[in-house]
Amino acid sequence: MKIATYNVNGVNGRLPVLLRWLEQARPDVVALQELKAPDDKFPIGAIRKLGYDAVWHGQSRWNGVALLSRVGAIHETRRGLPGDPDDTHSRYIEAAINGVLFGGLYLPNGNPRPGPKFDYKLRWFERLTAHAQGLIDSGLPVVLLGDFNVMPTEKDVYKPERWLDDALFAPEVRAAWFRLVDQGWTDALRTLHPDETIYTFWDYFRNAFARNAGLRIDHFLLSPSISGRLRAAEVDREPRSWEKTSDHAPVWIELADDPPGT
């Protein structure tokens, strides 16, 4: 099963890029972030034409997450994280597909730091970690995927010293990342490529993509009961070079089929 995550930075503005990539890459399950569209503006017709079903949680102007599948029915289990009934952001959607539970997420950016947006990021991270503990405890095969807006280590930033005070790389945020991962999650890309420079985002400024001045902020976390099925994990850099493209690249993993009789 090929699973991908892609922060599209506007699902309608980037629709030609998204459709071209879906046709080319043919992932079985996809998590999208930053739809920047309300529910009734999600381009479900164009996505269905390519053979995908979808569930989505949109929002006008900002945020918005979706899960797509072309390999089986999508059984939505949750939209929004528990723990704050006043949270209006559309940042989490969860569904069972093909025997695996997928949590598609768009963690808050958190800049500027310090400030209320940074506080919200840390609170959201804590709510994610609390929910993730329940997923671990369930023993189910779970994949948490999406834009986590955190570079876990210095290896994941083109120029770490410039990012120390930024909400994506601040010590509190990296500590929150490792509190989550240390529950037993496997960071799929880093596990298969322990020493490689891997970036998933390049900003639009200063020709960042051509200079490879990037960040690794889009991640896959695998629960213990599914991590043994990991076969490949890669960044699909090509779509980042296309016209009118997102500032993120799609990232994908390949999981071996569930062994029969288990």
Added chain:
DNA sequence: ATGCCTACTCATAGTAGA
């Protein structure tokens, strides 16, 4: 040190992104 670029909208300027 700042802004660069890009998308979105109760749009034509302000907000957010990272």
